[in-house]
Amino acid sequence: MSTTPGTVVAAPAARAAGPPARAALLRALAPLVAVAISLAIGAIFIAAIGEDPIAIYALMLRESLGTGYGIGQTLFKATPLVFTGLAVALGFRAGLFNIGVEGQLYLGGFAAALAGLALSGWPAPLALTLTIAAAAAAGAAWGAIPGVLKARFGAHEVINTIMLNFVAAALVSYLGRPHFEPATVRTAELAARVHLPRLEMLLPALRGSPANLSLAIALATAAAVGALLFRTRLGYELRAVGLNAPAAACGGVAVGRVQAVAMALSGAIAGLGGVNFVLGYKHFFELGFTAGAGFLGIAVALIGRNHPLGVVAAALFFGALSYGGLVINQRVPKELVEALQGIVILLAISAHDVLDRIARRMR
Amino acid sequence: MTLAENLILGLQHMRALGPGPFLDPAKLEARARGLLSEFDVRPAEPAYRAAQLSGGNQQKLIAARELSRGARAVLAAHPTRGVDLGAIAFLHARLLAERDAGRGVLLVSSELSEILALSDRVLVLYEGRVVHEARPAATDERALGLHMTGRGAAERA
DSSP, rough: OOHHHHHHEEEEEEEEHHHHHHHHHHHHHHHHHHHHHHHHHHHHHHHTOOHHHHHHHHHHHHHHHHSSHHHHHHHHHHHHHHHHHHHHHHHHTOOOOOOHHHHHHHHHHHHHHHHHTTTTTSOHHHHHHHHHHHHHHHHHHHHHHHHHHHHHHHOOHHHHHHHHHHHHHHHHHHHGGGBOOOOOOOOOOGGGGGOOGGGGOGGGGGOOOOOOOOHHHHHHHHHHHHHHHHHHHHHHHHHHHHOOOOHHHEEEEEEHHHHHHHHHHHHHHHHHHHHHHHHTTTOOOBBTTTHHHHHHHHHHHHHTOOOHHHHHHHHHHHHHHHHHHHGGGGGSSSHHHHHHHHHHHHHHHHHHHHHHHHHHHHH | OOHHHTTTTTTTTOGOOOOBBBBOHHHHHHHHHHHHHHTSSSSOOTTTTTGGGGGHHHHHHHHHHTTTOSSSSEEEEEETOOOHHHHHHHHHHHHHHHHHOEEEEEESSSSSHHHHHOOSOOOOOOOTTTEHHHHEGGGGGHHHHHTTTTTTHHHHH
8 A cells, every 4th residue: 555645645636626617617607597597486477477488588588689679779778787787896896885886877977968068069089089088087086986985984885875876866967957958857969979879880780779889888898897807906906905905905005095996997987888878879868867777787797796708798688688678568567577687686696605605515 | 816816915016027007917827836836835726716725725825925025024923823744844944044044034823842943032922011032942831831921030039
């Protein structure tokens, strides 16, 4: 019997090589498992109101992904969710829960409209660039407030971001009034030079759908967030703060500064989301245009595991669910889709923990 | 974070790790491979996470990270707790090498044998104050233990 030191230590190393890969795969599957179970529970609801679940789901799938127009609608609905999901995910990575994405998105759209109106006489590329930048800047400013309050005074960002949503809504109502068309709650139409072109101009298959170039900005933003998080010194410090702030501080990270920067960046991404509606779709700002896209961003980030690729996938899923929900509106109540969203979120959180425990046991 | 990322904490602004604001994953990995094998961390896989390592290997990982930073002084608190015998000998040799390289090492440990084996000077704290100082050759575990209870002076008198 040969028990050389070599074999003794080699054994655990060899055993360790397999499971982490399998465990990682299991963890990555959590969102898919959650979605599958949610659809099953949704099917029970549909059956309970006397409709055929399979027919309803088939209709949703066909209408949201089966036609060029449907795909365009899904992409359009997914676009703001990519932005808001990325905004929430970036905050989470730094250990910050930005619930203020709704307000940052709202202010971003408002700033884009004001800038678009003010710059209507400027050369087109410059006017469009500055209008988009205004959306990001407004969101950044609104995100920086709770960020600085957290960094300076330790004020909890959850409370402050929730509160600032209300302040943003009131502020926009107040500041917007002089710019609104008579007897409406919307601004005048923006000049064509600050419109973002629709994707149907490039892809005729999407004809009639409001999907627009904002989607390209959204995907570019996702790539930029990925590069920031995983390829830069700032992203490294941001993740270090999120994982273990005291350890990061020991490693020379200025924790407060990183938190403030993360919140400002998160707000900037959220604000950028406003261009989808204002520059790409309606070409004016309207009170309440966000319609909860900011809050849904929290779900998108959770399902997307705070990874840019996951966020894009989750946004597409919620976009399809959202448009599919409109399609089946006549046969099942629209609350069904809202309930489905809620169940997906609940299960995504719990499925992650359950699969995590299984993954641990595998080791 | 991966072991490669974990190993650069505190060095994230070092020029050699990437151009401008960027960190180069290949450089992080190369650095990690060197340190993991030098400090005998098993498995020596830069893509692993620290949570996947055993306690002793986590200790060696931290030693690798902190001793590779080029600090002028090292504060080692219970550096060998939970570490197997072979690794203890290795860590002891590394700490002595730090001393020999002219760096100050402050070792805090509940293992008196470790303190006696490694130290040039031993200080005993009791209720927040230094109550005793000795050369390892001139003291033993029993004497140190008495001082740790605050009764060392009374015993001698």
